[in-house]
Amino acid sequence: MTATHYPTASLKPHRDESLLGGHLWIFSGALQQPPHWVEPGALVDVKSARGQFVARGYYNPRTDIAIRILTRHPEEAIDQAFLRQRIRQALQLREVFEPQETNAYRLIHSEGDGLPGLVVDRYADVLVAQTHTLGMERLLPDVIAALQAEVEVKGILLRNEGQARRREGLSVEAPIVAAGEVPQRVQIRENGVQFLIDPWQGQKTGFFLDQRDKRKALQKYARGKRVLNCFSYSGGFSVYAALAGEETRTVSVDISAAAIELARENFALNGLDAAMHDFYTEDVFDYLERARTEGQLFDVVVLDPPAFAKNQGARAQALKAYRRLNTLGMQVLRPGGVLLTCSCSGVIGLDDLLGAVSLSAQRLQRSVQMLEVYTHGVDHPTSLAMPETGYLKSVFCRVL
Known part of the structure; x- marks a missing residue:
């Protein structure tokens, strides 16, 4: 060549x-x-x-x-053929998902799939794409054409509202259809569990795909238990927990009324009686303070907050927030209960999160057994040469 x-x-x-x-x-x-x-x-x-x-x-x-x-190949032009090859390579990795069980996953994970600045999530027969960099924005027409050529879907939605675009000199834009048709709601399957997602206005691109394996892992701890799901969004962890056993009872807390309503819909979609479970539209910290004052106790507590730190400048304040959150979570956790604590702040490492949990436990004079540690999942690959692109840490603990 x-x-x-x-x-x-x-x-x-x-x-x-x-x-x-x-x-x-x-x-x-x-x-x-x-x-x-x-x-x-x-x-x-x-x-x-x-x-x-x-x-x-x-x-x-x-x-x-x-x-x-x-x-790194001098003979490789950056054109539509190049993009199609990268997309095919990404699709091969996602073949680990059985389509009848899971039809929603991250298709392109930026640097992890060799396409910096590009994120593409698949929701059944719809793609939601985001470009975060100027260079990828310039390649966008070829990206859309390559996606259409390689992936059979009914529509592609662009959601370029991320604030990271401003640093690149790009504008923050309203969602727009790039190809085909994209409905207001899409029904997806994840490990056989059904969810409704809003690709137009939902958090991230509509769903937190990076917590799929953690939602599944939660079920073994939730069977027949009382489960508190903080920052519950559309009820992902709550639905999985409720499906673990008829005696399981969940409490879902999120500040967004629209998210709580969607969580109720997702319960019904999976044949669960939402009336048997509790839903609160409330600030999580306020709810935890109230639950502690009332002496409420749960067998399982899920803490999956939004990123407390977007950059290094916010790191110190974020660590304080993680310590406070985990302290409150432990205070409403029954002795011997299971705590799932997470951080999606890129500047907060696993050691930082474990340190916050440890300090919270010391403050409350409780001991902690670390049970399982997870990162992003198979559809969010990261390069070993770029550990700084990793962001999600999820830890299951037993708090005695």
Whole structure:
């Protein structure tokens, strides 16, 4: 094959080592000089200080991550054929899902699938796509065409409202149909459990797909128990828990009235009597304070909050919030009960979360047994060369 050439950006000496190790980011400080002649978002060839080809990616002078890598092969053009190949590769990994059991999953997980800045979630016969970077936005027409060619769906929805776009110089946009038709509600299957999702206005792209395996794992602890699901959203953990046994009773708490209503619908969709379970539209911290004051106790407590820290500057405050949340969760947990505690803050590591749990337990003079630890799940792969792209930590504990 004939090599394909793009404008060149040269690295400072020894700044190609992480790239050779598999990393996909080049920070602005690693460049010999910013390639001012290259249009923001355009494709560039990255060369070492010795002039050797290292990688190819897209460039944005507006961000600290100046270049995001797409390929290390000089003969590989970044075009629709390239995108189709990456999508096929991603689809092969998702073949682990039995379609009759699970028809909702993350199809493209950004750097984890070799397409930085792109997220695509599949909900039955609908795709919901997000672009977070200027370079991927410029490739979007080819991305949509490649998705249509490789995935049989009825519609593709673009949800480009993420605040990360502003850092890239992109606008935050209202959802828009990119291809076909996308209904207001989509019914999906996950491990045989049914859910209604709102692809237009729902949290993230409509559902928290990264907690699939944790919802399933919860069932063995929930059978016949009283389960509190905090930040319950559309009732994912609650529905799984209620399906674990007829004697199981759940309490779902979320500040969004629309989410609580959707949770009730999801109970009914799975043949569960919502009247046998409790639902509260309330701030979780307020609810936990009230439950503690009233002396309420649960056998299982699920703490799955939104990200408390979006960046390093919010890290200290986030750690305080995790400590407070886990302390409150333990205070309404029956001795010997199971706590599922989670963090989706990228700047909070597993050790940080475990430290928050440990400090909460020490404060309450309770001991903790760590039972199971989970990350994102098979459809949210991360590169070993880029541990910083991991974000989700979920830990099952027994609190004595």
